[in-house]
Amino acid sequence: MESSSLFTNSATKDNQQLPDIVISDLPKERGWLTEYIHPYKGFWYATPVLQGLIALQDNHFKLKPTDVLLASYPKSGTTWLKALLFAITNRPQYDFNTHPLLSSNPHELVPHLESYAFKYPTNPIPNSSLMHTHLAFNSLPVTDGSSKCKIVYVFRDAKDVLSSFWYFVQKLRPKDLPFISLPEAFDQFSKGYSPFGPFWDHVMGYYKASLEYPKMIYFLKYEDLKKDPKFHAKRLAEFLEKPFSLKEESEGTVEKIIELCSFEKLSNLEVNKEGTHTDFLFPTIANNIFFRQGKVGDSKNHLSKEMIEVLDEMTKQKLGLI
Ligand code: PAP
Numbered sequence: 001m002e003s004s005s006l007f008t009n010s011a012t013k014d015n016q017q018l019p020d021i022v023i024s025d026l027p028k029e030r031g032w033l034t035e036y037i038h039p040y041k042g043f044w045y046a047t048p049v050l051q052g053l054i055a056l057q058d059n060h061f062k063l064k065p066t067d068v069l070l071a072s073y074p075k076s077g078t079t080w081l082k083a084l085l086f087a088i089t090n091r092p093q094y095d096f097n098t099h100p101l102l103s104s105n106p107h108e109l110v111p112h113l114e115s116y117a118f119k120y121p122t123n124p125i126p127n128s129s130l131m132h133t134h135l136a137f138n139s140l141p142v143t144d145g146s147s148k149c150k151i152v153y154v155f156r157d158a159k160d161v162l163s164s165f166w167y168f169v170q171k172l173r174p175k176d177l178p179f180i181s182l183p184e185a186f187d188q189f190s191k192g193y194s195p196f197g198p199f200w201d202h203v204m205g206y207y208k209a210s211l212e213y214p215k216m217i218y219f220l221k222y223e224d225l226k227k228d229p230k231f232h233a234k235r236l237a238e239f240l241e242k243p244f245s246l247k248e249e250s251e252g253t254v255e256k257i258i259e260l261c262s263f264e265k266l267s268n269l270e271v272n273k274e275g276t277h278t279d280f281l282f283p284t285i286a287n288n289i290f291f292r293q294g295k296v297g298d299s300k301n302h303l304s305k306e307m308i309e310v311l312d313e314m315t316k317q318k319l320g321l322i
Contacts, residue, residue, distance in 0.1 A: 115280030
C-alpha cells in the first residue's frame, strides 16, 4: 500500500524537531500485515501507521494529565493489559455481573491511537482517556517527561513475541500478499526490520524512560504479571493513583478483576469466541485471534534451537538484566 506525498507533515509549524515526512520518499521493506514498512526515527512502521502518526503530529497531539496510555510492542500482552487497565480505571462504574468486558472485546473498549488517527485523519485523537499505542517512545509527544499523563508499557520475552506475531500474521495477512515463513519472519525480526521494530530498541526506549520518569511510565513484564497478577494489579492501581481501598480489598475486588481479565475467562466468552470488531486495517477482525495460548515459553514449540539461541543472545546483549 503505497502512499502519496499528500501525507506531508505540517507539524513543523510549531514543532521544529519533527521533520516533514513524505512516505513515498522513504525506503521500504516487506510488511507483515501491509505491503510495506518504512523507517521513521529509528523504527519500522507500516504505511498506514505512519499515516496515522502524521495525522497526530499535524493535529498537535498531546497527552492530557488524565490520560492513561498503554504502550507495547505487538504481541506482548496488549489485550490483557487493555482489559486490566479498563477494569482498574473504571471500577467504580461497573458491576462484575454486567461488566463491559463480558460483552466487548478489550480492543473495542480501548482505542488504538495510531489506528484511530489513520482512520480519522482530520480528527485523529480518540475521545477516551484510556488509549493504546504500538509506537516507539521517541514518537510520542512526552519525551521530555513533563507530561502528567500515565504510560504503562508491557514487555514480553522476544521469542514468545515473535512466535505469537507470526501466528497472528498467518491468520491476518492479506491473501494477495505472498506467504511469510517463520524463518523469514525471524530474519526480519532479528535484524530489526519487523513492524514497529527493532523490538529491543522499542523495549529499551520505554525502559530507559521509565527509569528517568518513574511517575509517568510504569514498565511491566508479561511473565511477572503471569507469576503474580494480584501483586502487579495492585501496583498498577497505585501507579495510576487509584489504589484499591481496604474495603475493595476485603470485598475481593482485586481478585475479581484478575479473574475477569484472565486468559481463561476472556477467551471463553461468547464475544471473544464468535464476535468480530473493526480494526483500522481490517473491516472485520475476529476477536478470537487475540487469544491463542496465553502461556509463557510456548515459543520453544515453534522456534528452532538456532533461532532461540540468537534471540536469547540478542536479548542478553541489548537488554541485559531488564
Ligand atoms: P496485540 O499487540 O496485537 O494487541 P497482544 O494482545 O499483545 O496482541 O498479544 C496476543 C498474545 O497475548 C497472545 O499470545 P500467544 O500467541 O503466545 O498465545 C494471546 O494468547 C495473549 N493473551 C491474550 N489475552 C491474554 C490474557 N488475558 N492473559 C494472558 N495472555 C493473553
